[in-house]
Amino acid sequence: MTFSCVVQRENFRDLPQIAEFARNWGVKLNLSTCTWLRTNKKEYLIPEDELEELENIIKKLREHKKKYNTVIASEYTFKKMMEYFKNLTVGNCRAGEKFLIVNPDATLSPCGLHIGNYTSQKEIIADFLKNNTCGNCMTSIRANTEKPFKYQIIDTLRAARRAH
DSSP states (O other): EEEEEEOOOTGGGHHHHHHHHHHHHHHHEEEEOOOOOTTOOOSOOOGGGGHHHHHHHHHHHHHHHHHOOBOOHHHHHHHHHHHHHHHSSOOOOOTTTTBBOOOOOOOOEBBTTTOOOSSSSSHHHTTTGGOOOOOOOHHHHHHHHHHOOOHHHHHHHHHHHHOO
C-alpha cells in the first residue's frame, strides 16, 4: 500500500506528520503537486510568500526519507515541485509520449487532465503532443516519467543502497 498525498496550500505544513503516519503504518508516501486544472481553484496553489516555508518542509521530508525510506519522491521530484509552485508552470510536458491514460471505454487520453478519445499513441502524438503547451501540473506521474536519464540512474542507485 502507498499513501498518495497532493501537496497544496492547506496541507503542506502537515507533510512531515503525514510522512511519520505513513512510517508508523509501514507504507510508502507518494507526493504530487496540486494543480488547478481539475478544480479551477488556484487558491490551493502555494503562494510566493509561503515558498520558503515549503522549502523547509521539503528539507524535513528529505531527512525523513534518508532516515526511514518512507517518502517515494526523489530529489528531482522535489526540485520540480518547487519549480512548479514558484513559476506556476513547468514547460515541455510530454503527456501522450511518456505516459498516457486508458479511459474506461478503452480509448486513450494524453493525461487525466486532458481527456480525449484517441485510438492509439501515434494519434495522440500527431494530434495532441505537437500542439501541447500545457505546463499547469507537475503530478507524480509526470515527475517520474519525464525524469532525465541522469536522475533515473541516481534514483535507482540510491534505492539499491537503501535496500541493503
